Amino acid sequence: MQLISTIAQLRARLSAEASVAFVPTMGNLHQGHLDLMRQARLHGRCVVASIFVNPLQFGPNEDFDQYPRTLDDDCEKLQGLVDVVFAPGVNEMYPASQTVFVVPPPIADELCGAARPGHFQGMATVVCKLLNIVQPQAALFGKKDYQQLHIIRQLVAQLNMPVEVIGGETVRASDGLALSSRNQYLNEAERAEAVFLNQTLRSMREQLLSGARDFGMLEAAAVRALTARGWSVDYVAIRNQSDLKTAGAGELVVLAAARLGKTRLLDNIEVNLHP
Amino acid sequence: MQLISTIAQLRARLSAEASVAFVPTMGNLHQGHLDLMRQARLHGRCVVASIFVNPLQFGPNEDFDQYPRTLDDDCEKLQGLVDVVFAPGVNEMYPASQTVFVVPPPIADELCGAARPGHFQGMATVVCKLLNIVQPQAALFGKKDYQQLHIIRQLVAQLNMPVEVIGGETVRASDGLALSSRNQYLNEAERAEAVFLNQTLRSMREQLLSGARDFGMLEAAAVRALTARGWSVDYVAIRNQSDLKTAGAGELVVLAAARLGKTRLLDNIEVNLHP
Numbered sequence: 097m098q099l100i101s102t103i104a105q106l107r108a109r110l111s112a113e114a115s116v117a118f119v120p121t122m123g124n125l126h127q128g129h130l131d132l133m134r135q136a137r138l139h140g141r142c143v144v145a146s147i148f149v150n151p152l153q154f155g156p157n158e159d160f161d162q163y164p165r166t167l168d169d170d171c172e173k174l175q176g177l178v179d180v181v182f183a184p185g186v187n188e189m190y191p192a193s194q195t196v197f198v199v200p201p202p203i204a205d206e207l208c209g210a211a212r213p214g215h216f217q218g219m220a221t222v223v224c225k226l227l228n229i230v231q232p233q234a235a236l237f238g239k240k241d242y243q244q245l246h247i248i249r250q251l252v253a254q255l256n257m258p259v260e261v262i263g264g265e266t267v268r269a270s271d272g273l274a275l276s277s278r279n280q281y282l283n284e285a286e287r288a289e290a291v292f293l294n295q296t297l298r299s300m301r302e303q304l305l306s307g308a309r310d311f312g313m314l315e316a317a318a319v320r321a322l323t324a325r326g327w328s329v330d331y332v333a334i335r336n337q338s339d340l341k342t343a344g345a346g347e348l349v350v351l352a353a354a355r356l357g358k359t360r361l362l363d364n365i366e367v368n369l370h371p
Numbered sequence: 372m373q374l375i376s377t378i379a380q381l382r383a384r385l386s387a388e389a390s391v392a393f394v395p396t397m398g399n400l401h402q403g404h405l406d407l408m409r410q411a412r413l414h415g416r417c418v419v420a421s422i423f424v425n426p427l428q429f430g431p432n433e434d435f436d437q438y439p440r441t442l443d444d445d446c447e448k449l450q451g452l453v454d455v456v457f458a459p460g461v462n463e464m465y466p467a468s469q470t471v472f473v474v475p476p477p478i479a480d481e482l483c484g485a486a487r488p489g490h491f492q493g494m495a496t497v498v499c500k501l502l503n504i505v506q507p508q509a510a511l512f513g514k515k516d517y518q519q520l521h522i523i524r525q526l527v528a529q530l531n532m533p534v535e536v537i538g539g540e541t542v543r544a545s546d547g548l549a550l551s552s553r554n555q556y557l558n559e560a561e562r563a564e565a566v567f568l569n570q571t572l573r574s575m576r577e578q579l580l581s582g583a584r585d586f587g588m589l590e591a592a593a594v595r596a597l598t599a600r601g602w603s604v605d606y607v608a609i610r611n612q613s614d615l616k617t618a619g620a621g622e623l624v625v626l627a628a629a630r631l632g633k634t635r636l637l638d639n640i641e642v643n644l645h646p
Contacts, residue, residue, distance in 0.1 A: 103531065195477060196495075196529035201470035220471075221530075228531040254471035255496075256378065256503040 099171060099181045103229050106144075106182050110230065113142040118232035118259075120223060123147035123183075124164040124277040125173050128267035132236045133177040135264055139234035145174055146182040146226055148189060153218030164277055182230065189225065198224045198255070200247045203340050207243050208353055208362070211330045219244060220251050227252075227259055235259050240266040240274050242351055242364040246340050266363075268294070274363045281359040289325065290361060293354060296322060296332070297365040300350050304334070304367050311343060318352070328355040337366060345369055374446060374456045378504050381419075381457050385505065388417040393507035393534075395498060398422035398458075399439040399552040400448050403542035407511045408452040410539055414509035420449055421457040421501055423464060428493030439552055457505065464500065473499045473530070475522045478615050482518050483628055483637070486605045494519060495526050502527075502534055510534050515541040515549050517626055517639040521615050541638075543569070549638045556634040565636060567600060568629060571607070572640040575625050579609070579642045586618060593627070603630040612641060620644055 100106045110116055117140025119132045129145075136143045147170055154160035167183055174181055197217055203209075204216035227235060235252075237245045245263050252261050267275045272294040273287075282290055296318050308314055311334040318332040330353040337347040351364040375381045385391055392415025394407045404420075411418045422445055429435035442458055449456055472492055478484075479491035502510060510527075512520045520538050527536050542550045547569040548562075557565055571593050583589055586609040593607040605628040612622040626639040 107533070192529075194529055196526045197474040198530070199472040199474050225529075225531045228533060231533060251471045254467075254469055254500075255473070256500045258382070258503060258506060 097171070097175055097178060097181065099183060101182075101184055102188055103184065106180070106229060109180060110142065110144070113140075115140045116142045116144055116230060116232040117234045117236065118144045118146070118227070118230045119178075119236045120146045120148070120226050122149045122163065122277065123170050124166050124280075125170045126267070126275040126277065128238050128240060128264070128275040130173060130177060131267050132238060132264040133174065135262070136178070136234070136236050139236070139260070139262065140232060142180065143178040144180045144182055144230055144232065145178045146184075146230070148182075148184055148222070148226070150189070150218060150222040151186060152190075152194060152222055153215050155212055155214060158212070159278075159281075162281075164280060189222070194221065197221045198251060201250050201254075203243070203250075204247055207331055207333060207335075207340065207351055209243070211353065211360075216244070216247055220247060223248055224251065224255070224257070227257055232259055234262055236262045236264055238266060239263045239364070240276065240362060242349060242362075243340060272298070274361075276361065278359055278361065282356060286356045286359065289327075290356060292322070292325060293327075293352060293361055293363050294365075297350050297352060297363055300332075300334070301365050301367045304348065304350075304369060309345075322352075322354055326356070330354060330360070334367075372446070372450055372453060372456065374458060376457075376459055377463055378459065381455070381504060384455060385417065385419070388415075390415045391417045391419055391505060391507040392509045392511065393419045393421070393502070393505045394453075394511045395421045395423070395501050397424045397438065397552065398445050399441050399555075400445045401542070401550040401552065403513050403515060403539070403550040405448060405452060406542050407513060407539045408449065410537070411453070411509070411511050414511070414535070414537065415507060417455065418453040419455045419457060419505055419507065420453045421459075421505070423457075423459055423497070423501070425464070425493060425497040426461060427465075427469060427497055428490050430487055430489060433487070434553075434556075437556075439555060464497070469496065472496045473526060476525050476529075478518070478525075479522055482606055482608060482610075482615065482626055484518070486628065486635075491519070491522050495522060498523055499526065499530070499532070502532055507534055509537055511537045511539055513541060514538045514639070515551065515637060517624060517637075518615060547573070549636075551636065553634055553636065557631060561631045561634065564600065564602075565631060567597070568602075568627060568636055568638050569640075571597060572625050572627060572638055575607075575609070576640050576642045579623065579625075579644060584620075597627075597629055601631070605629060605635070609642075 117136035198220040200216045200220045271291045332352045334343045348367045392411035473495040475491045475495045546566045607627045623642045
């Protein structure tokens with residue numbers, strides 16, 4: 097496994113590769129990331145992981161400085177799983193002020209975008225840059241960040257980027273909590289409570305499968321239940337899997353973002369309603 | 372020479388090419404385009420020209436419908452010069468509503484951008500799409516559209532696109548008028564007058580080389596001279612070649628856009644001042 101920090105070196109290293117599969121990350125890797133690396137092996141002879149905490153996708157009051165940076169540990173976990181780790185510094189990715197951006201579709205202003213203005217534009221811009229740097233045949237992203245994956249599929253399709261986007265299933269702790277680098281911000285009590293987010297989504301799924309169709313009422317009940325237990329809820333929303341717009345019927349996804357203390361957690365669950 | 376209209380066919384055709392040089396155009400080809408095609412041969416084993424009148428870069432009151440479409444003539448001119456002509460329809464380039472855009476840097480709001488809001492975003496978006504479709508090693512653009520070339524250099528650099536951008540010198544009629552597909556909109560009297568735009572820029576160049584340094588005065592005098600002869604002037608501006616910002620000294624470019632009747636003409640001239 098090779099650790100590379102400059103674009104020029106990475107391009108030289110990859111120039112003779114027949115096929116590359118790429119997993120962009122912000123590091124602080126957990127089992128969810130590592131599953132993506134294993135899955136990547138099925139899509140490219142050479143597997144590249146990137147580790148870059150992208151300042152462009154953090155708001156001014158968000159956790160950019162605090163975000164855990166654990167490059168040595170990450171590299172140890174990646175041994176045997178990937179061929180190349182690309183870990184550029186901020187100056188390598190943004191040698192001058194970035195004034196060219198990729199504007200994501202309007203759905204980027206809803207759901208997580210409503211609470212994090214500019215987040216998805218920053219994400220879309222760095223993903224576009226990374227895809228252009230690595231030039232992979234396939235790129236893998238976790239379904240835990242469901243809206244992010246949707247936006248990446250849109251940007252790749254609409255900008256005709258020559259890459260296949262692959263979503264990886266969410267990996268969970270034994271109690272159901274979706275793995276996330278931000279889980280480590282939780283104190284013991286918060287960690288015990290955190291599982292309730294997934295339980296709420298699972299309960300909504302059951303109700304939908306049992307025939308409940310008043311989506312607004314289901315969403316409001318979930319927000320009330322979370323709020324009553326001390327969560328600060330950004331949203332709970334039942335949407336179409338295909339476009340993330342307000343759901344009709346068919347292939348749905350229930351998405352949620354809520355804060356426990358200062359920690360913002362995401363989760364989602366797909367629900368396929370057969371009419 | 373092969374004429375291809377779908378992205379899938381183009382990608383299949385180019386998949387085995389070791390190096391591709393690409394000249395994007397809106398068709399209605401003149402000697403300026405053909406010079407770019409010849410220059411392209413120096414930069415790639417396979418030369419691809421695209422012909423696509425991009426609706427995204429035309430404003431609602433601009434000449435999208437009227438823009439000359441002359442595919443048969445264009446293909447004849449390209450015989451022997453290029454290997455592939457890519458001429459997609461609008462539905463091939465925009466199969467669904469385009470909601471992902473490439474936002475150009477702030478300079479896109481000045482000069483031509485001031486009179487054509489959204490133009491450079493539409494241009495940047497389609498150039499990004501075309502570069503992703505063709506995946507060339509080199510792409511060539513005329514220096515007649517000086518601001519466009521500057522913005523393309525910025526977008527390629529800032530989005531880390533793996534392509535070399537090459538500018539081609541402006542080709543002129545014998546009287547000095549820069550060749551442009553829009554010249555054919557001119558009636559006989561307008562065509563005779565049109566040369567005055569280039570004469571104005573050449574005269575400004577002479578004054579700069581002779582030591583004139585009051586740029587604002589030079590610009591204002593040029594606008595007055597053009598206006599007095601019936602031109603409607605969008606701008607005459609002395610800028611830095613490097614960033615197109617208001618010029619200090621050194622490597623300058625004088626840019627102008629002005630209308631004769633309904634026809635908007637562009638021209639520019641580089642001026643290197645040695646202090």
